[in-house]
Amino acid sequence: MSADPLPPTIEWADGFVRLIDQRRLPGELVLLECRSVDELCEAIRTLAVRGAPALGAAGAMGVALAAATGEPLEDAADRLRATRPTAVNLAWGVSRALAAADPAAEAVRIAAEDVERNRRLGAHGAELLPVDARVLTHCNAGSLACVGYGTALGVIRAAHEAGRRPSVWVDETRPVLQGARLTAWELQRLGIPCTLVADVMAGSLMASGDVDAVVVGADRIAANGDVANKIGTYGLAVLARHHGVPFYVAAPVSTLDPACPDGAAIPVERRPDEEVAALAGVPLAPPGIAVENRAFDVTPADLVTAYVTEEGVARAPNDLPL
């Protein structure tokens, strides 16, 4: 097998954390080293590392960092969990490392499991896509959202590796542009045909019959199957239903939150106004404008055609391995 065109998103490097600085993509591939819990928290808050499965590994590595630097573990765990409220995987990774005798070994195990799990998830999901499928995806649920391989993009990658020739409509994903910056970059490196669109184009693409499936990731899935994911996901789900296009959610079992009864109980993070009102320091709107910047939305279970996890395909919330 040839070398993976996508390096690990985050790894434990014997005493510190090394991660791809996603704030610098697609301009340049730069590795960032975090040598304290504070540095890692800052990397998480500023989206140098993001994506629910990657945050699971980051949470565990944060506890390992605290252990390595002699910080109190519980205090470090609290600060890590507070960085991003919506993704349940972050708290899950923190808890797993806290409960382990050797947090660093546990963090390494979580990272290794992630890639293997995503390959299994991808193989299950690939079978849902027809040959030559034109798949629309939102945000980045790719290798960069995980330790490697990806969840939603893992499904597309597995279909590509199986010779099913998928092509991808990449939603740019305002305001932070994870689609334009990260998903397009990954797909280019993987040699998977893709076309960038503004988020507002999804309705037109579906109406003209150019979308065969929507595949997205998830930041948290409630016990009833409601899905929290990047803002804009819910609108896509409504459009997909209106056009009879299947809407698939690809996420590892660690994204399921049995303690959360439904979408209304999922905390939705608000992020800074500047993400919407400016870009790379350039103002996009008049000074003083009020901004509402919800980072996530909730898609009700009844709009989800199927969930893809490493355990298989669930056609209904009751079939999820909760």
Place this chain on the structure above:
Amino acid sequence: MSADPLPPTIEWADGFVRLIDQRRLPGELVLLECRSVDELCEAIRTLAVRGAPALGAAGAMGVALAAATGEPLEDAADRLRATRPTAVNLAWGVSRALAAADPAAEAVRIAAEDVERNRRLGAHGAELLPVDARVLTHCNAGSLACVGYGTALGVIRAAHEAGRRPSVWVDETRPVLQGARLTAWELQRLGIPCTLVADVMAGSLMASGDVDAVVVGADRIAANGDVANKIGTYGLAVLARHHGVPFYVAAPVSTLDPACPDGAAIPVERRPDEEVAALAGVPLAPPGIAVENRAFDVTPADLVTAYVTEEGVARAPNDLPL
């Protein structure tokens, strides 16, 4: 009556055309002078002036420019019409000036009519909005899209002037950000409360019960009531229907195209890749990425709750003054 806080978008200045250079907003209010048909065509193509009703006036003033500079009128008319294919008003303004004995006088008449017409349109539409309505709008169908006052924003402005206290969710409107740059600027100058959102947030806002009505403009309305408007409008209409939120289209009668049987017959302009892949010269995506950039989409008549024109409110396409 106090002075209008919004200067005329475009005016005939005795031998040349003076217009607000909308490429410079919201940073600075700069007036651009076009002294030849070529200069005006370039201003239209690069969106220094845009918006269906404003393009009607621009088309007529272009013919007046040709007459003033001694260019062949028919050739100028063809070049003007070719600059933007979707808005029917551009061709309408060109034709009116061509048919007039004095194109300049006709252009001045069209401009004056526009503001008066929009005030009538606004008064009709304002009655559709409940008191304290939270209105979502897309793109800019404001004073800057017209000679003055606005169509969709004219409805909101008339409600504001009538003491009905509307507030506005302003879709930023990727890729060209007419919402963030122009609509937010207008509403600030008018003192109407507004909040900027990324386009992807509409579904979440409707799901949380924070939208009482959607009001948009139109670039062309076909004989069956299908509406071509800024890309993303159709997705809003589907979301509005899903949530039981009324969806209103505000446009002057000159936007109606009886010669166009339905939405499928409306040409949809494709615009340059760079509008999506870069912003203010900053690349947003990896080099070489393919882009699909449809500037408009078509909303089927059955998703439109009512049309607002200067003649009144039409609850069904058959009631339109075609």
